Amino acid sequence: MIASLNGIVKRYDSKLVLDYIDLDINEGQIIGLLGPNGAGKSTLIRCLTGMETVNQGNVTLFGDGKKPFQNKNKEKIGLVTQEISIFPELTAQENANFFAGIYGLKGEVRKRRVAEALAFVGLAEHTKGRAQNFSGGMQRRLNIACSLVHDPKFLIMDEPTVGIDPQSRNHILQAVKKLQRNGTTILYTTHYMEEVETIASEVVILDKGQIITRGTVQDLIRNIQHEERIKVEVSHPEEVSLESIQALPDVKQVIKDGNQILVVSSANSGHLDRILTIIKEDSGVVGINVEKANLEDVFLTLTGRTLRDGGSA
């Protein structure tokens, strides 16, 4: 077990921010911690890293529940902050060197780790460049390199892709997967569900300070998926026999909207082939779209709100 939170309660004055959180993080996992702004993700990280004391409950790190934040445990943790936590006036190499230094790395090991960390995030060609002259994406990558330089066993990434271009985002997501393959356990917080769907081996959804569900992406989607929506764009909508489609078992609704036919049926009904056959008898098929549920729908189903802005759907 890398980390464990047991019954964590955190209040700021009278405001309850974490409400009896229980969370186990096992070795080699990428846990995607998903939640809207203000859900308590950053507070959870602050409690997990010892930046905040908890009002109730226990934190265990690397099996150590008595003194989880002692130096020997701290040495094994890396934190990628939401902010770009680097010194803009220093070079990439100097930045990485600083963080290597505060983790006690010395001499040749320090030199090697700095070079490796910068190479890992694709900055090997920019070691002598000042961070202030880097693009936003490069600064984000340097931020990650500085958190990796001491080769942590457990890496906590707090919204590491905020405000960057898709190319840098992909680079970061690939890097996270590579880290996992190298044996690093990762807690990845974000409110971008696509990122979690791409990388996480397990998803934890946090809302209003509570873990509302957890599991693999597939499990979570399967749990809420009650229906599927097939949208077929046709060449001659007036010719299509809607009654034939409606007659299929488990079909709940058939709607004609312009040159589109929307078929709503029970989940996993396996109707796609049959629907296409019926339509092709009378008309041509121009396009097909099968709408599948995603984590956004999971969140919506469980809370009645959208994930991205926390607002009502």
Add this chain to the structure above:
Amino acid sequence: MTVFHFVLKRSIANKTSLLILFLFPVVAIFLPSGEYWPHLPYGYQYFGIFILFISLKLSGLILEDRMRGIAKKVSIAPISHFSYLAQNLLAYFSILILQCLILVYGGVLVGKELYQPFWLFILFITFSMASIAFALMWISFFRNKEISMLIFMSIISVIALIGGVLIPIELLPEILQKIAIMLPTFWLAWGIDWVVFGGELKEFLLVNGMLILYMFLFLITGSVKKLH
């Protein structure tokens, strides 16, 4: 000593900082003397204000660390809050010592009348310590460097004025003279008078003792706040 090393590096990372830090003491050496007051050349009389300004500029690095989230990373690293602060303060102090050395012994070299240069150097050193601690306390109240700097500039003018650094304290109303005793700048001005006119050593020790007392008070207040 990673933090110490990098604070020094960051302090002189650009030419503007380098100029502010080391050109000013050189310029100050060559500032003229007043006819009746101050008793030391202007560059020496007003050096305390410069020390206060530089202390805030330097300790602003801690505020920058806090604003950028670097303090968060440091707080989860195997380095204590005390060690991080101590290494920062030591780096600022080293820079200020160098400035005091340039000003005082540069003045001696060019033949300025400094009466008791060694004691003047000691006075500036103790005032620097109190000043750095004051700056540390000051930034602990703020989360934004620019705002803290702006308000501090106004405060510096007031405490320099009331403390007797900008004008002779005797010219101030009696009530302000009483208030002045509570300000570190009052003890600096007293110390400068002692350097010029001489007196018993215990009087000078009292001045420096008060400045060191201030240093501890400010340090305790300023270091209580969490790093991140």
